[in-house]
Amino acid sequence: MQNKYHSEIAAAVHEDMRDMFKLGVVDKQTMRTFDELCLVPVQPMTAEEIRTLREREGLSQPVLAWYLNVSKNLISDWERGVRKPGGAALKLLNLVKTKGVQAISL
Incomplete structure (x- = not known):
């Protein structure tokens, strides 16, 4: 990257x-x-941006959770605005936003 x-x-x-x-x-x-x-810091993402990103990539919450190595409930919390992603998860979300999910797939 x-x-x-x-x-x-x-x-x-x-x-x-x-x-x-x-x-x-x-x-x-x-x-x-x-x-x-x-260095430009990683940009935060809103709940709407995360949901839109997941839908753009054609992923369910459990599949996105698997790619990010987090729980499905955490993805749900992010998309509802209950919690905000940070650290490595936010960096990976930004990577998916710019390069697509294939950038983090095995």
Whole structure:
């Protein structure tokens, strides 16, 4: 998956810092700071967006839950707005939104 940057300059700086991190010149804490400054964060999704995404991909709640490795009840909670996805699940949902479910299928 390709990173999204705030600008071309941010991309260049981040790539240079990543190379320095790999060489051991930059520590993990500094690299995290550059990640926060340069990378565009994952976009939150509304309950309606999640339901629309699932329907666009032709998936039932249990099947989407299987792809995301979460419970069917959690998918239902997201779609009803009871809970909001976060972390890895939100990242995977955004990946499905941009590239389709095949991007996360085995």
